[in-house]
Amino acid sequence: MSQTIADGFDCSTCKEHHPELPMSMAFASPDFISKMLPWDQESRCKSSEDWYIVDDSMFYIRGCLEIPVVGGGQPFVLGIWSTLNENDFDTTMELWTDPSRINEPPYLGMLSNDIPTYTNTRLLQTKVQTRQSGERPLIFVPDKHPLGRDQRDGITREKVIEFAQLVLHGRSDNPYGYLCEK
Numbered sequence: 001m002s003q004t005i006a007d008g009f010d011c012s013t014c015k016e017h018h019p020e021l022p023m024s025m026a027f028a029s030p031d032f033i034s035k036m037l038p039w040d041q042e043s044r045c046k047s048s049e050d051w052y053i054v055d056d057s058m059f060y061i062r063g064c065l066e067i068p069v070v071g072g073g074q075p076f077v078l079g080i081w082s083t084l085n086e087n088d089f090d091t092t093m094e095l096w097t098d099p100s101r102i103n104e105p106p107y108l109g110m111l112s113n114d115i116p117t118y119t120n121t122r123l124l125q126t127k128v129q130t131r132q133s134g135e136r137p138l139i140f141v142p143d144k145h146p147l148g149r150d151q152r153d154g155i156t157r158e159k160v161i162e163f164a165q166l167v168l169h170g171r172s173d174n175p176y177g178y179l180c181e182k
């Protein structure tokens, strides 16, 4: 049987064989919120799995940044957060279950997570493209940044393995862990 992208791999972190290669890495919240003290989070934030409002004045949406994998049919998906302005956030909420939302133009925002293996991804400009109801928006970043270049050109299976080892084992300077889900 030929190898497919999500086949298992020998892990250089734990030296074991993992039977499956995770094809996503997600952040539970914007970094700014993950680093808040729990009681601040409680008093300052309203949230769902898909959005955050902080101090009634900062608005965040969760989306998918898809990176093609060279030689693979399936993209690697980063579950990340972007800011939205109040107007676009309100529209997003109003159209949450409305089929016409696929006609929305892309919204502009700023990436709200520092993605490991890249430098300075937080505050990168984003385009947030609404998809059909039930699907998180697609997020795009400029291709003058290495993350944007990877989004345009794709990454190798070796790079996916690098992400996978972080998903499966975390890293010492990451206090909240990464989730593996889209």
Ligand SMILES: [Zn+2]
Binding pocket: 011, 012, 013, 014, 015, 016, 018, 165, 168, 169
């Ligand atoms: Zn391992």
